[in-house]
Amino acid sequence: MVDWPALTRSRTKRELYARETYFREGLADAEEVADGQLSTVLHEGALLVVKPDGLASGQLLPVLDYLGEHGFTVAGARDLLFQPFHWRELWRYQLTSATLDRLAVNELVLGAGPALLLLLRGEPGHLLPGAVRLSTLKGSATLEMQKPGTLRALLGQPNRILSYVHVADEPADLLRELGLLLDPAARRALLGSLVNGAPAAEDEDTLRRARERFAAPVRSLDRADALERVTRAVDEAGPGPAADAARYRLERMARDERVAWRPFLAELDAAGARPDRWDLAVLGTYVIEYDEPGFAKVLTNPDARSWESVPRPDTSIGDRHRENV
Known part of the structure; x- marks a missing residue:
């Protein structure tokens, strides 16, 4: 049964993800690889992608410094090349209001170069799950809504689209995005590193090469x-x-x-x-004009304060889903 309160505090997200193969594959692999440590791993785990614009503008080292200052260590790192279906599926519930011009620009930005996927493990002892804590620290993509001390505010992103980083907002999103962005072998290997709390040699090499290649801006985004x-x-x-x-x-x-x-x-x-x-x-x-007027997102993130209480386990959606499989 799916322990939904440990994965998300959004009822809408539960309904959507219970019927989605990306999430289900990520969860199935995590259950198998975690070997009894799933609740700890999902509570401490987090996922951050340094997008192509973040790497090209030399933001990798500041991102890594910020993560370390806030108690996150890199458990795994993989190069990522965004294909159109990747980012369309990644933000499918947030792009319901996007103009076709915005989709065309997204295609140019996300396909212009490599990205770097970082699977992280936060330090123990925090009330909020690592993914939720990192989502709060990330800050808004909208410049006017950014708070001092958040990652995006410190990086000085120039506009709403060139936001440099993407973060999985809740444990459910971490599982879904691993299911979407990685093939089964890579996904299971990274989950194994998350369980162990340390990167494998392949991941250490990936991170070392990225540090060297993107230690400084490789082109102007002015x-x-x-x-x-x-x-x-x-x-x-x-x-x-x-x-x-x-x-x-x-x-x-x-x-x-x-x-x-x-x-x-x-x-x-x-x-x-x-x-x-x-x-x-x-x-x-x-x-470009970013969005069509009058259309709301299907999903918005629940307030991080909703994670400060421990609700009664509710597996009703998972039960119904398994009965229908």
Whole structure:
């Protein structure tokens, strides 16, 4: 039976995840690998992904320092290449209000380079599970809502999309995301490292190589730099109606006006302009409309204070789910 109160304090999340294979596979592997330590492992475990924009902008070492300062150690580290289905499924319950332009920009950002998945173990003795504590420490992706001392505030993310890191918000999300992002062998190996509390040699090597490669920024994510280079690519493509249309949109971007993104990409293609993917990705994060009005997320995170009480175990959803399998 699924001990839902140990995994999430969201009733909606229980209903959704009980019917989802990503979560069920992650939970099944964790139950087998944990060998009787599942409750401890899930209470202390946490998951953080340094996104491609976080690595490219040199944020890995500050992230690792912040984690250490707040009692988290790396139990496992794996390189990750986001495929479109990865991030669409990862945020499927949060992207119900996203514009198609935002999806197109997400595709550019998350596919522009490697990411690094870190499976973490928090120090014992905390009332909140490690995943919940780290989610609170992460801070909001919305700049106006960030609190001093949170990770994203310290990293100085430039806008809502270039948020540098992703964190699993509750133990249920940790299991679901391991089921989604990793193949069975890698998932089970990382869970084994989480149980042991120390990374395997492969994970230590992955983290060492990432530290060396991304110790400093490998490219600029500055808006002005991106705008200049994309404009240069259009100019180099030569004259023509499509280039003129793209140039007009670039002029609007330079005036801090928002533009329709997918028509702009079509104009670049028709003009034969081939700007660098990162420059396109960065520029798009500043100039698109993020969300459609009037649509709410399917899931929002429960208040972390809901974890301060110990509710009566409720396995009714898990029971119904198992009866239907």
